[in-house]
Amino acid sequence: MNNHPGTTNAQAAPMCLREIRSFFVGGAIRSLHGLPVEQRRFAQNGPARDVDPNGDHVCGQMYVQAYLQANPTRRVPLLLWHGGGMTGANWETTPDGRPGWLSFFLRAGFDVYVSDAVERGRASWARWPDIYTEPPLHRSLNEGWDMFRVGPREGYASSASERRAHAGQQFPVEAFDSFAAQWVPRWADHEAMTLAAYDALLQQVGPCIVLGHSQGGGFALEAVRRRPRQVAAVIAVEPSGAPQTPHSQDMTPLPPHLYVWGDHIAEHPIWQRYRANVDAHAVALKAAGTRADVCDLPGEGLRGNSHFPMTDRNSDLVAARVLHWLDAIAPPTTQS
């Protein structure tokens, strides 16, 4: 499961931060009553003791890390929203040990906020069926290999040496098990709760740019629809969904949108459907006068990207395209 922690990036410029902080947004307290008391042991060699699950529990909160520059060169911060079954770890380091998009966009001069959505990672999760109503979903490596378009489902094998990826695959396939170490369970029925927490985050952060991936891309498209005056731009990388109503309720013009797509979508019926849904969203925005640019990576000469361009071997190239698009919208205030 190790992914080269010893790798260094000494040639790159240092990142000077005035603050590294974390906080929680959203959430509420729920009280439980009438559940049986259990006897459990906790500490090494410690005695068993009563565990009473009844009482107050926080649920619905989201975790956010803020990396705030000593000398930011961008006017608004960048928010990175991960996809389904992921956490903010997705942005930190690629599974094969290279600096991820967190470092890329810090070095580009942005203050960066990395969040763990409700129920994921450090955001914690609540009891079921007492608070959450459904059981969690745990994704297998077999499913991820297929759904993340690393290779065809039948190309997955428990033995790494026997796996077959798509030809020209940019995902670092040798690090697929390391990648799977960062997957977390998720629930299928929590969209409203998660969106409420993202909305609380936007309310708190103020003007910003949102970059969301997969499920987080769908949340980003919905969040900007709700707060069109506050979000300066939205980048949806491989969004798995889009709002049914593309416009803001009061028809306020929406800020610029960028949609980024990897390769091998034609071979995956689920992704064909997801993309058709999102493409229709982009078309509707454009028709209403919103800038809505689609970056189809293979169409632009970057072939072989998986569902995770930020972890693929060419992750810096993809990030550079996003940054180039952003430079027109949120240019550096000074030379960085």
Added chain:
Amino acid sequence: MNNHPGTTNAQAAPMCLREIRSFFVGGAIRSLHGLPVEQRRFAQNGPARDVDPNGDHVCGQMYVQAYLQANPTRRVPLLLWHGGGMTGANWETTPDGRPGWLSFFLRAGFDVYVSDAVERGRASWARWPDIYTEPPLHRSLNEGWDMFRVGPREGYASSASERRAHAGQQFPVEAFDSFAAQWVPRWADHEAMTLAAYDALLQQVGPCIVLGHSQGGGFALEAVRRRPRQVAAVIAVEPSGAPQTPHSQDMTPLPPHLYVWGDHIAEHPIWQRYRANVDAHAVALKAAGTRADVCDLPGEGLRGNSHFPMTDRNSDLVAARVLHWLDAIAPPTTQS
């Protein structure tokens, strides 16, 4: 649940990092067979699809964030290990929005590694009863108020204004709900799995100092026993357990130990037992010639600390005492 994300710390020196990275250590792949396929919907407005839980799953891994200085002034890094039901978020920012021990020790010149132990936070957790055998434990605010020695159990109330804390409490009681937002579920029977992952971390990081809190303090005391030549010093803050056999198997002398204790232990029978167990460990180490210092905060004039000195109002004062102790063992290589 908000904890003042707008608070800034502009007067403090910037932290210049050459790298912010994360990685996973430990863990193995487990295969599941024979479980029923479910129909679930994932994306916003997306169609339902088959979810097959069978297949390969990673379990037993731990998540680690490394904050590596552009110009470290200490020879070895500092590893921060959180307590039971917590994550690495515990070290980042106090519940009332002040910089936590992560920033304190970065500013003191250390490279710092923050981990989420197995099953906690970004380390993810595995299916039960298929992989984990027991159900998780979710701590209520009621229990935390008591167990963390914020106040007596009967002093807890759902309404914050009706809560009664211990007199002179250093914990920021007004931020108790924000603090509870960072608690994560835990399992009671995973010590061996968690210790294996910590051992993998130590193997990977090399020479270091370990600072562990509560359950993580117990793990730190055991980990240094297993790797006495590698760990330069261990600080156990309010450890909830200690190894039954204090010494290394081959009787290699152990590195210096510091035990840090807060206030109000006399009022809590569970903590009296935990501390008696750990005090015996310190006595055994001293008898064998190991430096084993006990820092009883109220005995040293710092009164009112809870089980979480790193989140208490005087967290910087407590950190300064730890740093003073460390300065003799791992002094700065240059003036920072």
